[in-house]
Amino acid sequence: DPSVDAKTLCPYCDEPLPPFPTPHLKHLLATTVKKSVRNPRPTNPMGRKAEVTVFINVCQRHRFESEILPEAQAKGWPKTIEWSLIHERVMNMKDHLRALTENSIVGDDDDDDDSPWEIPGKSRNMKRARDGCVFWQEAMNDVKEKGTRAAGNVKNQFANFDKTQPGYYGELGSVIIHQTLFELFPPEDIQPEVVSPLSPKDFINRVLLPEVAIQLIMEDKSLSGSSGSRRALKILRDSTAYGVAMFPEDTGE
């Protein structure tokens, strides 16, 4: 069809490319150009040909972006993230994260009157940092169910992969948050008994990392209080598959 701009078509399968290809898709297109040859055809004057194994990633990727991206757009998940700011944003959460690590007594910073975390008869100023932390509660339930050793093993880490992803921040976000957390709290400096029954590394991965993601999402969406935190948790869970596909670890080249 001559009315279609060939530049908007996939050079390999001739399907339309998404209107705004991600950096990752652009990168895949650029690298496969070098491994393919020109092959103009009636359906696509800019068509190219190559072994299927060369371009399969490109086609999977553009189909994904055509289907998932509209959902992300409808739900307000970001297409670009200021990666250079993440380190500092996480550094600024130091006090909050230290309180979680030490489970210190914290003031009640809820702005909700109907907070379900409020325990009747319990003095407000006796609230501890982990009391309202859903990730700590989930890790504790996991340990209760499977025992400490099973909860820390590789198979279980794999089963919990979704739960330890930072939502739309994706794998790349996970890597940057990780590095910053290890800088803030080197695992060897965390007293194991303080985070027991988790190991210091498990505590960072399963509690601090998703907690950072919640805080980032709350900042992004101007959410606050425990109701804001619950909304951020839903966004985090809903957008995890998107984040993994949108911001894989290798886009930063």
Ligand SMILES: [Zn+2]
């Ligand atoms: Zn294609």
